[in-house]
Every structure is written in structure tokens, then in C-alpha cells.
Amino acid sequence: MCGIIGxxxxxxxxxxxxxxxxxxxxxxxxxxxxxxVHEGGFKLLxxxxxxxxxxxxxxxLGDGGTVGIAHTxxxxxxxxxxxxxxxxxxxxxxFAIVLNGIVENYLSLRAELRAEGHTFSSETDAEVVAHLxxxxxxxxxxxxxxxxxxxxxxxxxxxxxAVDEPGVIVGIRKETPMVLGLSEGENxxxxxxxxxxxxxxxxxxxxxxxxxxxxxxxxxxxxxxGTPVAREAQVVDWDEEAAEKAGYETFxxxxxxxxxxxxxxxxxxxxxxxxxxxxxxxxxxxxxxRNVRQVIIVAxxxxxxxxxxxxxxxxxxxxxxxxxxxxxxFRYRDPVIxxxxxxxxxxxxxxxxxxxxxxxxxxQAGAHVLAVTNIVGSQATREADGVLFTRAxxxxxxxxxxxxxxxxxxxxxxxxxxxxxxxxLTPAQVREYTEGLRxxxxxxxxxxxxxxxxxxxxxxxxxxxxxxxxxxxxxMSLPVALEGALxxxxxxxxxxxxxxxxxxxxxxxxxxxxxxxxxxxATDSRVYDKLISNVQEVRARGARVIAVGSEGNESLSQMADxxxxxxRTDEMLAPLVAIVPLQLFAYYVAKHxxxxxxxxxxxxxxxxxx
Ligand code: M6R
Numbered sequence: 230m231c232g233i234i235g236x237x238x239x240x241x242x243x244x245x246x247x248x249x250x251x252x253x254x255x256x257x258x259x260x261x262x263x264x265x266v267h268e269g270g271f272k273l274l275x276x277x278x279x280x281x282x283x284x285x286x287x288x289x290l291g292d293g294g295t296v297g298i299a300h301t302x303x304x305x306x307x308x309x310x311x312x313x314x315x316x317x318x319x320x321x322x323x324f325a326i327v328l329n330g331i332v333e334n335y336l337s338l339r340a341e342l343r344a345e346g347h348t349f350s351s352e353t354d355a356e357v358v359a360h361l362x363x364x365x366x367x368x369x370x371x372x373x374x375x376x377x378x379x380x381x382x383x384x385x386x387x388x389x390x391a392v393d394e395p396g397v398i399v400g401i402r403k404e405t406p407m408v409l410g411l412s413e414g415e416n417x418x419x420x421x422x423x424x425x426x427x428x429x430x431x432x433x434x435x436x437x438x439x440x441x442x443x444x445x446x447x448x449x450x451x452x453x454x455g456t457p458v459a460r461e462a463q464v465v466d467w468d469e470e471a472a473e474k475a476g477y478e479t480f481x482x483x484x485x486x487x488x489x490x491x492x493x494x495x496x497x498x499x500x501x502x503x504x505x506x507x508x509x510x511x512x513x514x515x516x517x518x519r520n521v522r523q524v525i526i527v528a529x530x531x532x533x534x535x536x537x538x539x540x541x542x543x544x545x546x547x548x549x550x551x552x553x554x555x556x557x558x559f560r561y562r563d564p565v566i567x568x569x570x571x572x573x574x575x576x577x578x579x580x581x582x583x584x585x586x587x588x589x590x591x592x593q594a595g596a597h598v599l600a601v602t603n604i605v606g607s608q609a610t611r612e613a614d615g616v617l618f619t620r621a622x623x624x625x626x627x628x629x630x631x632x633x634x635x636x637x638x639x640x641x642x643x644x645x646x647x648x649x650x651x652x653x654l655t656p657a658q659v660r661e662y663t664e665g666l667r668x669x670x671x672x673x674x675x676x677x678x679x680x681x682x683x684x685x686x687x688x689x690x691x692x693x694x695x696x697x698x699x700x701x702x703x704x705m706s707l708p709v710a711l712e713g714a715l716x717x718x719x720x721x722x723x724x725x726x727x728x729x730x731x732x733x734x735x736x737x738x739x740x741x742x743x744x745x746x747x748x749x750x751a752t753d754s755r756v757y758d759k760l761i762s763n764v765q766e767v768r769a770r771g772a773r774v775i776a777v778g779s780e781g782n783e784s785l786s787q788m789a790d791x792x793x794x795x796x797r798t799d800e801m802l803a804p805l806v807a808i809v810p811l812q813l814f815a816y817y818v819a820k821h822x823x824x825x826x827x828x829x830x831x832x833x834x835x836x837x838x839x
Contacts, residue, residue: 231257231300231301231302231303231315231328231329231330231420232250232254232255232257232300232301232329232419232420232421232424233253233298233299233300233327233328233386233387233388233407233419233420234249234299234417234420234424235297235298235327235390235400235417235418235419235443236249236296236297236415236417237296237396237397237415237443237445238295238296238414238415238445239414239415239445240295241293241294242265242295243263243265243290243292243294243297244287245428246265246297246299247280247283248427249299249424249425250263250280250283250299250300250424251280252421252423252424252426252427253301253420253423253424254279254280254301254828255625255627255827255834256420256421256835257302257303257304257833258279258280258301258302258828259277259278259309260275260277260278260301260302260309260313260314261275261276261280261283261299261302261314262275262276262283262315262327263283263287263290263297263299263300263316264297264298264318264325264327264390265293265294265296266294266296266297266392267293267294268293269392270322271322271325271390271392272290272291273316274286274289274290275314276311276314277310279828295445296390296395296397296398298316298326298388298389298390298398299316299327300314300315300327300329302314302315305331306331306353306354306355307351307352308352312350313351315328315353317353317355317358317359318359319347319359319360319363320346320347320348322392323363323366323391323392324362324373324389324390324391324392325359325390326355326358326359326362326389326390327388328355328358328385328387329385329386329387329420329837330383330384330385330386330387330403330404330837331354331383331385331839332354332355332357332358332382332383333383334380334381334383335353335354335355335357335383339356339357342357342360342361342364347360347363347364355387357381358387358389359389361376361377361380361381362377362389362391365377368393370390370391370394370399371397371399371440371442373389374387374399374401374440375401375453378401378440379453384403384404384405385402385403385404386402386403386405386407386420387400396444398418398442398443399440399443400440400443401439401441402435402436402437402438402439403437403438404437404582404585404837405420405608405837406421406608406835406837407419407439407441408421408422408434408435408606409433409441410424410425410428410429410431410432411429411431411433411447412428412429414446415428416444416447416448417429418441421835422465423467426467430465430466431462431463431464432462432463432464432465432606433448433462434460435450435460436611438453439452439458440453440455463606479626479816479826480625480626480827481626481826481827482682482816482826483626484625484630484631485630485631485812486677486682487621487631488630488631488634488673488677489670489677490670491619491620491621491622491632491635492638492669492673492805493670494620494621494622494635495619495621495635495638495639495642496638496667496670497620503660504663504664505645505649505660505663506642506649506659507646508617510616510618511599511615511616511617511643512597512599512613512614512615513571513597513599513615515650519650519651521549521571521597521647522550522567522569522570523549523550523566523569523571524549524550524551524552524572525551525553525554525564525571525572525573525596526540526552526553526554526572526573526575527555527556527573527574527584527588527591528553528554528575528576529555529556529557529581529583529584529836530629530715531629531633532576532577532581532584532629532633532636533553533555534633534708534709534712534715535633535637535639535640536553536573536640537708537711538640538641538705539551539573539575539637539640539641539643540553541704541705541708541801542640542641542644542645543640543643543644543647545801546644546645546647546653546654546662546801547644547647547648547653547654548648548651549647549651556574556581556583556584556587559587560587560590564594566590566594566595566596567595567596568595568596570591570596571596572587572588572591572596572598573599573600573601573643574587574598574600574601575600575602575640576601576602576607577602577603577604577619577624577633578603578604578607578836579600579603579604579608579609580604580608580835580837581837582836582837582839583836583839584609585608586839588600588609588613589612592612592614597614597615599613599615599617600612600613600615600616600617601618601636601639601643602616602619603618603619603620603621603624603632605618617639617642617643619632619636619639621634621635625834626826626827627719627828627829627833628716628719628720628815628826628829633808634805637805638669638805641662641801641802641805642666645659662799662801662802665802666802669805669806672796672798672806673796673805673806675796676806676809677809681810681813682813682817684793685793685813685814685817686813686820688775688791688793688814689816689817690817690818691791692775692818693817693821693822695746696724697724697725697726697745697746698717698723698724698725698746698747699726699727699728699733699741699745699747699748700713700714700726700727700747700749700750701727701728701733701747701748701749701750701760701763702727702729702730702749702750702760703729703730703731703756703759703760704754704756704800705801705804706750706752706760706803706804706807707750708804709750709777709803709808710727710728710748710749710811711727713727713748713812713815714726714727715727716811716812716815716816717814719815719829720815720816720824720826720829721818721819722822722824722829722830723818726740730749730759730760730763731763733767738766738767741767741770741771741772742770742771743770743772744771744772745770745773747772747773747774747775748776748777748811748814749763749764749767749777749789750811751764751776751777751778751782751785752777752778752779752797752800752806752807753782753797753800754800754803755800764788765788768788773790774788774790774791775789775790775792775793775814776788776789776791776792776793777807778793778794779795779796779797780796780797793810795809
């Protein structure tokens with residue numbers, strides 16, 4: 230939610246800041262702004278809408294200025310408008326701030342500041358920070374920023390600049406991301422690494438409560454009381470090209486096609502010489518794995534669907550009892566968590582506020598918390614007892630695709646590993662499934678190179694004018710149906726429901742009428758015949774069946790109005806291939822409707838608010 234970048238150095242910073250915002254646009258895109266220290270004041274520019282609009286007016290900032298902050302917004306308090314766009318300034322125009330997150334007590338702070346004579350020009354929670362700094366300032370921006378922090382509740386990262394301290398940016402973080410980029414004679418502060426990846430790969434991840442003072446010479450990090458804290462610099466090996474479209478029309482399409490590589494990377498070095506899954510970094514020794522009595526998976530959105538796949542696999546292979554919980558619900562229940570509980574938090578960003586809160590709750594109750602995440606250095610990795618990294622690479626498209634597939638793979642690998650350690654599968658069975666997993670990247674590569682996208686597009690464009698979709702699955706194909714439906718909702722805006730196929734007759738079947746499009750995930754499985762009975766029920770109501778099926782299944786082809794064949798796999802591995810035509814289907818429905826696929830309305834890539 231919201232992207233921040235700040236620059237201090239010798240170069241003119243306008244274009245550096247704008248390029249940084251471009252790389253952060255996935256975090257929010259309803260308005261944006263830049264503030265640059267220049268000739269004893271600030272140059273300030275705001276615009277509503279995505280960054281194309283800011284770019285169009287960028288020349289208004291003129292030349293000059295080597296210190297600045299910039300922001301791309303995902304609105305929480307106050308609609309998208311020039312007034313509500315960051316950076317915000319105080320009454321004197323001497324301080325400017327950008328903030329990512331939420332100041333929960335902003336109304337009382339605002340009332341207090343108003344009573345003291347401060348004038349507000351926006352409806353945002355963030356603006357209080359500029360006024361709090363103004364009130365506290367006695368010659369040190371750092372101290373004033375800390376004084377403001379001490380009065381604020383919520384979770385946020387903010388950066389401040391001051392006219393009277395023209396070579397300094399001060400940043401403070403609390404439960405939302407911040408990363409520093411270090412270079413020769415210039416330094417960066419941002420919400421995420423891509424913002425400055427073109428300039429430097431040397432990074433520091435500050436911790437909660439760290440106060441950073443960024444100048445052209447370096448960064449100083451202290452705690453709130455001013456005591457220096459040591460934070461190690463790391464060099465990231467991210468590929469800058471990952472942040473480009475590489476010839477694809479959108480990031481989402483590129484990322485769908487990157488899935489074979491992401492899967493291969495996630496598997497890499499995690500299969501032992503005897504062909505079994507080998508995982509480290511989990512913080513669990515073999516005895517601890519054998520002693521786990523309860524598994525709770527917490528996640529949101531797409532990651533929750535990966536968790537559902539994990540439930541089926543952990544139960545079937547490792548015989549572990551598993552609950553999967555939407556994190557925002559879990560955190561406000563009174564869940565029963567025993568000391569022999571393993572909590573698995575799945576989050577591609579590692580920054581989702583609800584998932585982090587659920588992790589904390591589980592940890593406080595004595596559970597061992599394992600994070601499955603794609604982002605090195607993310608908050609989830611700091612708060613977990615162990616981490617299993619997916620290696621999807623940077624995902625820019627707001628609709629998750631390659632991160633989902635790697636999460637599913639991670640959950641399958643984890644389930645095999647646990648099954649092996651707990652002795653519920655024989656070594657031969659573990660080897661057989663592991664071998665199956667090793668084949669998936671090549672299988673998927675062949676499928677995509679064989680023109681899968683064009684074939685799915687041919688079907689999708691016939692249905693782009695649909696008013697409603699129903700997605701059905703059973704057993705391992707149910708999470709696939711749920712995820713396919715989420716993709717359709719997110720990017721095509723067509724109302725889509727997803728159901729366990731056997732549950733359809735208890736209500737959703739009433740939605741069907743002549744011609745209603747129903748997507749059915751009908752790959753080979755132990756419940757295939759049951760699912761086909763449900764397909765017949767759909768057909769009997771005159772609905773049109775679009776089936777994802779195992780290639781060569783002639784009877785399914787004859788039964789369905791449209792068939793989206795996928796390579797045959799073991800049913801436990803099928804989600805890794807069956808979701809791909811549904812990702813493509815959603816993509817092409819949205820494209821043919823003329824929607825902006827990479828930046829769906831109202832969404833943001835990283836949801837750092839409750
Ligand atoms: O970063 P996370 O995996 O924790 O994000 C969870 C959801 O916000 C995310 O999966 C969301 O549903 C995506 N937009 C799905 O495409």
C-alpha cells in the first residue's frame with residue numbers, strides 16, 4: 230500500500246525519484262507526488278491518477294534540487310485528489326513528509342493540532358505528521374520526527390525533509406516496509422528494493438523503531454533514544470530486467486510465462502542426492518516435526534488458496550490435522566492453539582498486515598511459526614521462527630500468478646518433507662512424488678511454448694461479454710477453482726463465484742440459466758466421476774461448460790462446450806498445471822473487455838493496512 234522513495238546525493242533528483250515511483254507503482258496508483266528541496270524552499274508537485282499523469286506534468290518541477298521524497302498512493306483516508314496526494318507539508322511550508330501505512334489516532338491528533346491553530350489542507354491521516362514535526366522542531370529534524378512518532382498509533386513508515394536541513398532525509402518505520410539503498414556519494418530510502426535497483430544493489434533493512442538519517446555521505450541508524458544500532462548491509466542479486474516487461478504486453482502475461490522458471494528456481498537445491506525433498510531454514514528438527522499435533526495455515530487472498538492446497542497435501546501425505554484460516558478472521562477469533570502447533574503463514578510480500586498479526590497471535594500462544602514468502606528481508610521473515618522462501622522473482626502484476634504457483638510448490642514440498650520425516654510415506658513414495666515435481670517446470674514450459682495462451686485467448690474472447698461466471702472444483706481442484714475465480718474478479722471485474730462442485734446443488738445452482746458460463750476444473754483425480762456428475766447437473770440447466778481437463782480426455786471434450794486441456798500429472802500435483810489456463814482465461818477476458826490488467830481498480834500489490 231503506497232510506495233515511498235527518497236534520494237540524497239549530488240545528482241538532480243527529479244527524474245531519479247520519478248523512475249523510482251514507476252517501479253513502486255504496483256503498490257498503489259490513485260495519485261502521486263514529489264517534493265524537492267530547492268533554493269530555501271520546496272518544489273512540490275501532485276497529480277491524480279496513475280503515474281502517466283504525474284509524468285505529463287513533471288516538467289513543471291523544472292531543474293535543480295538533489296534531495297527529495299516522492300510517493301505513489303493507495304487511498305485509505307480521503308479520496309484520490311491533489312489535496313490528499315503526498316507529500317504533505319506543515320503550516321509554515323518548512324517540512325514535507327510521505328507516509329505509507331495508517332495513523333490510527335489521527336483524528337484526535339488533528340483535533341489537538343487544530344485547537345493549537347494548525348491548518349490542514351487534506352483529509353488524510355498522514356498530514357498530521359507534518360504538523361507534529363512542525364510543532365516539535367527545535368533545530369533537529371531527527372528529533373522532531375521521533376517526537377511525532379511517540380505520539381502516533383498505528384503502523385506506518387514515514388520520511389521527512391526540512392527546508393532548514395537541506396541535505397537530510399529522516400525515516401522511521403513501524404510494522405511497514407522500509408529499505409535503504411547505499412551508493413557512492415548518494416543514498417536512497419524506499420518502500421521496496423525495485424525503487425532504486427537500477428542505481429544500487431547494496432541494501433539495509435531497518436527494523437521497527439529504527440530512526441534513519443540519510444545524507445549523501447551515508448546512513449545513520451539509531452533507536453528512538455538515539456543509541457546507534459548496527460544493521461548489516463546486504464547485496465541483492467535481483468535482476469533489474471525482472472522489473473521490465475521484456476516484450477510482453479503486460480507484466481501479468483510475462484509473469485504467467487515465467488512460471489516454469491520460478492518453479493525450477495524454487496525446487497533448485499531442495500532435492501537431495503537420493504531424490505527426496507530436503508528443506509532447511511524451517512527452524513524445526515526431525516523430532517519437532519514428529520511432535521507437531523496441529524497445523525494452522527494463515528494467509529489472505531491468493532496465498533490463502535495456496536494454503537488450501539497445502540491442507541490437502543499435509544493431510545493426505547503427512548497425516549497432519551490442518552486448518553486453513555483467512556488471516557483477518559483468525560486474528561480476531563479466540564483460536565485454540567496448543568504448544569505443539571505449527572502455524573504456517575503464507576504471504577508473497579511478507580508484509581500483509583493481517584497475516585503478520587495472525588503470525589504474532591500464534592507465536593504468543595506458543596506455536597512455532599513458519600513463514601512461506603517470496604521476499605527476503607520482509608517483516609514476515611523477521612517475525613517467524615523459520616522461513617521457506619519461494620523463488621518466484623519480482624512480481625509486478627497486482628494479480629498474483631507466479632507467486633501463487635511457487636507457493637503451491639512450496640506447500641507440496643513441505644508436505645512431502647514432513648511425510649518423509651514422520652514416516653507416513655515410504656522413501657520410495659517420496660522419491661516418486663519428488664520426481665513428479667521435478668518434471669513440472671519442463672512440462673509447463675512445453676505447454677506454454679506450445680501456444681497455450683493463444684488457444685485460451687480463442688475461448689476467452691467468446692466469453693468476455695459474460696455478466697457472471699461460476700467456477701467449480703472438487704478436492705485438489707477446488708483451490709484452483711477458487712483462485713481462477715479470484716483472478717477473474719480482480720482483473721475482469723465480472724462477478725464470479727467459486728464453489729465446491731458437490732455443494733452447488735445446495736444453492737448456487739439456482740444462479741444457472743441457459744448459456745451461463747461455468748468453468749470446471751476436471752483434471753484426473755479420485756473424485757473425477759463425482760465431478761462429472763456435477764458437470765451433468767450444470768449441463769441439464771442449459772449452462773455452458775468450459776472445462777480444464779487432462780489432455781486426451783475425449784469423453785470430457787465431448788461433454789464440455791469448451792475444453793482447455795492441460796498436461797496429465799498425478800492428481801496431487803495437478804494444481805501446478807491446472808491453474809495456468811484459468812490465469813490465461815482471466816487475463817484474456819479482461820484484455821478483451823479493455824481493462825487495465827496490471828493495475829486493477831481499487832487494489833494494491835502489498836496490503837499493509839488492516
Ligand atoms: O503478499 P500476500 O501474499 O500476503 O498478499 C495476499 C493478498 O493480498 C494477495 O494474494 C491478493 O489477493 C492478490 N491481489 C491476488 O492476486
